[in-house]
Amino acid sequence: MASPNFGTVIRNVRLPCTDSETSTWDIACLGGRVQSITSSGSCAPHDEAQIIEADGGVVVPSLCHSHIHLDKCFILGQCDPLITGSLPEALRVTNKAKAEFPKDIDNLYARATHLIRESVEAGVTAMRAFVEVDTTVGFACLHMGLQLAKEWAEVCHIQIVAFAQEALYASATSTEPGPNYDMLCDAVSRPGVSVVGSAPWVEPDRTHALKNIELILSLAEWNNLHADFHLDYNLDPDAVPMVWHVLRQMRQRSWSRSSGKLVTIGHATRLGLFSSGEWAELKRATDILPLEIVALPQSDVYMMGRADPSGRVPVPLVGRTINAPQVYRDHGVRVALSVNNVENAFTPQGSLDPLTLASLGVALFQVGTEPDWRVLLRSVSTTSKEAIGVMHGGNASGESVDEGDGIVPRVGDSADFVVVHGARRWQSTVLNPGFDRTTFYKGNVVARRRAQRWNANTGGEINN
Numbered sequence: 001m002a003s004p005n006f007g008t009v010i011r012n013v014r015l016p017c018t019d020s021e022t023s024t025w026d027i028a029c030l031g032g033r034v035q036s037i038t039s040s041g042s043c044a045p046h047d048e049a050q051i052i053e054a055d056g057g058v059v060v061p062s063l064c065h066s067h068i069h070l071d072k073c074f075i076l077g078q079c080d081p082l083i084t085g086s087l088p089e090a091l092r093v094t095n096k097a098k099a100e101f102p103k104d105i106d107n108l109y110a111r112a113t114h115l116i117r118e119s120v121e122a123g124v125t126a127m128r129a130f131v132e133v134d135t136t137v138g139f140a141c142l143h144m145g146l147q148l149a150k151e152w153a154e155v156c157h158i159q160i161v162a163f164a165q166e167a168l169y170a171s172a173t174s175t176e177p178g179p180n181y182d183m184l185c186d187a188v189s190r191p192g193v194s195v196v197g198s199a200p201w202v203e204p205d206r207t208h209a210l211k212n213i214e215l216i217l218s219l220a221e222w223n224n225l226h227a228d229f230h231l232d233y234n235l236d237p238d239a240v241p242m243v244w245h246v247l248r249q250m251r252q253r254s255w256s257r258s259s260g261k262l263v264t265i266g267h268a269t270r271l272g273l274f275s276s277g278e279w280a281e282l283k284r285a286t287d288i289l290p291l292e293i294v295a296l297p298q299s300d301v302y303m304m305g306r307a308d309p310s311g312r313v314p315v316p317l318v319g320r321t322i323n324a325p326q327v328y329r330d331h332g333v334r335v336a337l338s339v340n341n342v343e344n345a346f347t348p349q350g351s352l353d354p355l356t357l358a359s360l361g362v363a364l365f366q367v368g369t370e371p372d373w374r375v376l377l378r379s380v381s382t383t384s385k386e387a388i389g390v391m392h393g394g395n396a397s398g399e400s401v402d403e404g405d406g407i408v409p410r411v412g413d414s415a416d417f418v419v420v421h422g423a424r425r426w427q428s429t430v431l432n433p434g435f436d437r438t439t440f441y442k443g444n445v446v447a448r449r450r451a452q453r454w455n456a457n458t459g460g461e462i463n464n
Contacts, residue, residue: 006046007035008443013054013419016377016407016426024056029415029443036411052438052445057421060377060429061407062439063354064384065119065127067228067266067294067338070148071101071141072132074111076343087303090345091202095136095166102140109144115342115352116148120156121449122353123418125441127156128228128264128388130163130197133187134180146192155446157390161195161228162187165202168212172204177215188223195388196220199230200242210245217249220261226389227263232270235304235315241270243282243291250289257290262389264292266338269304272315272322279331286333292387293333295322296340297357297364298350323365324379325372336387337361337379354380355420355433362431373430374405382406415443421450 007030014024015037026043028035036043045051072094079093101108119127131145142162149158162184170178188196196219200209213229220227232241243265250263271293274282285291300321324335337357341347350356358376367373383406385391391414407426409417420429421436428434439447454460 006049007031008050008052008415008440008445009043009045010052010054010059010417010419010440011043012040012056014056014058014424014426015409016058016060016429024054027059027409027415027417029440032415032442034409034411034413034415037409050445052419054419054438055421056424057419057436057438058423058426058429059409059417059419060123060426061381061385061409062125062416062418062441063119063123063381064336064388064390065124065129065338065354066264066336066384066387067296067340068115068119068127068129069341069344070112070115070129070131070145071108071137072098072341072344072346073115074343076345076348079345082345082348085302086306087346090303093345098132099136101137105140105144108140109148112144112148116152116156116158118352120152120439121437121447122355123420123437123439123447124352124354125156125416125439125446126159126385126388126390128159128161128195130161130228132165133162133183134164134166135183136166139183139187142187142190142193146190149192154444155441157441159194159226159388159390160192161197162190162193163196163228164198164216165230167203167208168198168215169203169208172208174204174208177211181215185219188219188225193223193225195226195228196223197228197230199233201230201233209242213242213246214249217246217253217255217263220263221253224261226261229263229265230267231265233267233304234270235273235320236270237273239270241274243268243271247285247289247291250291255289257288259290260389262290262292262387264294264387266294266340267296267300268293269295269300269321272319276331279327279333283331283333292336293322294336294338294384294387295324296338297321297360299340299347301364302347302349318364318366321364324361325365325367325375328375329372334383334386335379336384337376338384353433354384355429358430359433370427373427374407377426377430378405378407416441 010027024040131141168177168181200212203209304320305315422434
């Protein structure tokens with residue numbers, strides 16, 4: 001890592017702006033922030049500064065997993081075979097597999113470490129990591145998450161969510177929450193936990209789902225935590241979105257942006273059916289209340305919109321997750337995009353690389369314009385960081401990020417970047433993100449990723 005006294009200089013790098021193809025720059029970083037941005041060759045660094053040659057690659061904001069499960073990644077091989085691919089089946093086979101987590105702690109750590117390492121090498125420097133707490137896994141996943149967050153603290157900011165995937169109420173007749181809630185209360189009091197979360201839709205009925213929301217918001221208030229819900233995970237036009245109840249509760253509790261604590265909702269596929277009037281109502285609410293939205297395309301498109309018993313598919317492919325570019329373009333609401341899971345029953349397919357989500361979004365949402373591509377790039381970087389509270393809606397000078405778009409670095413910004421080597425236009429980082437990358441966190445190089453190449457035509461040595 002760079003000396004804190006002499007900093008880091010990224011040389012010969014292209015910025016993600018309109019003239020990126022013709023101009024290259026030097027970015028000097030000191031004390032974790034951008035100290036200067038000057039034309040290539042004009043920066044005169046200290047002799048002991050760390051010099052990183054970008055070779056004309058494109059720099060973009062470092063990436064963020066605003067919603068990812070640290071304990072349930074890479075478990076498909078430990079699950080019963082999938083027969084229907086349905087949500088109930090995913091819950092069933094995952095619950096069976098996770099009962100083994102406390103019995104094989106080494107496997108739990110190894111899978112989570114793999115997720116973090118591969119993510120950082122792709123350019124991730126911040127993540128909100130869900131770890132489950134309930135009577136099945138106890139605190140095994142929480143202990144793992146807290147330990148890894150410490151081990152990786154100089155490389156990646158990892159927010160640990162004490163997460164109740166299982167119901168807090170035992171049955172529809174329960175008047176008080178059960179042992180899963182008691183364990184969650186214990187978990188959120190532990191040092192290192194930043195967020196409390198739940199999946200209200202797993203409760204026995206809607207009444208208890210709404211009570212679940214209230215319990216989680218109270219735990220967040222009492223423990224000065226963020227709250228994060230798996231919410232409105234359906235495509236039923238007759239289902240009343242629970243986000244309205246969340247907002248009512250936030251108003252009643254006088255939840256404000258000045259507290260610095262956010263309420264985030266993940267999945268939220270039901271919002272994709274909103275009318276223009278409903279989006280306008282949500283925009284008015286979120287202009288005042290700190291509520292953020294994270295869509296999970298890899299999971300949502302796979303899981304949502306399956307045929308009903310009559311064989312009817314209720315929603316076309318594009319409507320199975322929130323269309324982030326359209327929602328911002330038409331309604332001014334920012335939606336983050338995140339990976340969620342990899343190689344489990346909820347998301348068998350996909351990559352840990354957030355840039356692949358931006359690329360997927362181009363085809364999925366059928367967006368062919370540069371402004372929409374920038375929304376997608378922002379959704380997996382700056383918007384995702386805002387959604388988990390590690391970056392606020394402004395830069396170091398206090399200007400709103402929407403006076404630019406938060407993608408082009410400015411003097412005083414946090415020096416958290418990823419250089420995509422081989423790219424010569426910022427557009428390529430969305431349309432065809434290259435493999436070779438260098439990740440910077442607080443101005444330091446924290447990961448490099450390079451492909452080893454050989455082909456029979458151009459020759460060369462094969463390195464095993």
